[in-house]
Amino acid sequence: MHxxxxxxxxxxKKxxxxxxxxxxxVNNNGTGFCLVRKNEEGTLFSLVYAKAISACIDPIEKKPLSHFNPGAAVMSVATVxxxxxxxxxxxxxxxxxxxITGKHFPPEEVVKAVRDNGCHGISYTYTEPTVFFEYAYDTARLAHQVGFFNTFVTNGYMTPEAVKTIAPYLDAATVDFKGGGEPEFYKAFSSVPSVEPIFESLKEMKRNGIHIEVTNLVIxxxxxxLEKVMELATWIRNNLGRDTPFHLLRFHPDYQLTTIPSTTIETLEKAYVTAKDAGLNYVYIGNVPGHPCENTYCPSCNELLIKRFSFEITKWNLTRNMRCPVCGQEIPIMGSLHKSGYAYPYALF
Ligand code: SF4
Known part of the structure; x- marks a missing residue:
């Protein structure tokens, strides 16, 4: 144990x-709500350090990250x-x-696998990276030493201390909202007592210069x-900036919520218009392959800049210095365009 x-x-011994x-x-011999941190005689241990339940190579667009190293291949790692x-x-x-289950996959082996498989970075994802923080932290530090980037896909429920600690090694974060960030929704459907920590951690990420993209699962x-979409999009504009990419994701019935249908395209399109009306420059619809709102358009002249089909970039129409070729508008994209020869997803285990 770590x-x-x-x-x-x-x-x-609490x-x-x-x-x-x-x-x-956490009482002596107890575990936290996440069940993966245990108090033994007054010392708190991570039960999942270096115990990966999944390792898979994904396109960065799957996270989704649309304005960060487009086209990059990332090693996705998770624990339970x-x-x-x-x-x-x-x-x-x-x-x-x-x-507590998983394959022994220590940080140095993760980084070696990133290099051996020609990936460009690591994504701590699938489950909540906050609860395997120590594993992610040590891996991210090693990855940075040899030039790989690190990204979190997170529900955002981190403390500001956690954000500050990982910030030197965390390059980008996808922060996932559900149901527009409505507190009653989080209580009823996710057993989360308060949504305030999510907004606080987002502000801390921004202060620490981490590239942020926000998603909202429209259920x-x-x-x-739409009022909640407007409220959330307005908060993003005011606190993170109008250039923050905002992804409106289609819900599919799963797990215990199988009686609710998939989100209609019409609902997603209304949410898209609402978020644009709130003043956000880069709004996307996700989980609808082939929808025109998967693409990036110039906020100044509406030129099509990046065409996507699902997680694939099918057309790149930006200048070398990431400007619109028609009006010259600078487009905020971190890193560079990558090419990878993978047929995704490519699971290691
Ligand atoms: S990570 Fe969160 S849920 Fe887990 S023990 Fe710590 S405070 Fe509790």
Missing amino acids: EAMLYEKLEN VKCNLCGRRCL GCNFRCQFCDNWMISQEKK PRVGES
């Missing part, structure tokens, strides 16, 4: 975990565990797995309110 980072020792917004008080209990989780088999009946 001693945890970011916790406080309290009296009677500890307080300061890794995620829950800030669990999550600090949410989303009834609609599409990775519930591993995120909600109660048994019919229970989380498709």
Whole structure:
């Protein structure tokens, strides 16, 4: 077992975990809400350090990251565990797995696999990277030393301390909202008591210069309110900037929420217009392959700049210095365009 980072020792061998917004008080021999951090005699341990439940090579567009190293191949790594209990989780088999299980895959082997497979970086994803923080932190540090980038796909429920700690090694984050960030939705469908920590961690990411893209899962009946989309998009514009990419994702029934249908295209398109009306420059519709709102358009002259089909870039129409070829508008894309020869996804295990 690996001693945890970011916790406080309290009296009677209790500890307080300061890794995620829950800030669990954990009794001796108890585990936190995520079930992957255990207090043994007043010391908090990570139970999932270097125990990868999945390692797979993905296109970076799958995260989704549309304005960060486009076309890059990333090594996706996950352990079991999550600090949410989303009834609609599409990775519930591993995120909600109660048994500590996984293949021994230490940080140095992850980085070697990245290099051996010609990947450009690492994504800590599929389950919540916050709960395997120590593993991600050590891997990210090693990866940076040899020139690979690191990205989190996260529910954003991190403490500001956690964000500050990982920030020197974290290049980009996809922060996933569900149901427009509505607090009652999070309570009822994800067992999350308060959404405030998500907004705080986003502000901390911004302060630390991490590239941010935000997603919102639009869920019919229970989380498709256009008012909430407007509210969230306005918050993003005011706090993260109008150039922050915002992805509106189509819901598919899964896990315990199988009686709710997939989001209609019409609903997604209304949400798209709403987010644009809120003043965001780069809004996308996700999980609808071939939809024109998968593409990037110039916010100044509306020229088609990047054409995509699902996670594939099918046309690149930006100048070498990332400007619109028609009007010269600078397009905020971090890193460069990559090419990889993978037929995705490519699972290592
Ligand atoms: S990571 Fe979050 S859920 Fe897990 S023990 Fe720490 S505070 Fe609790």
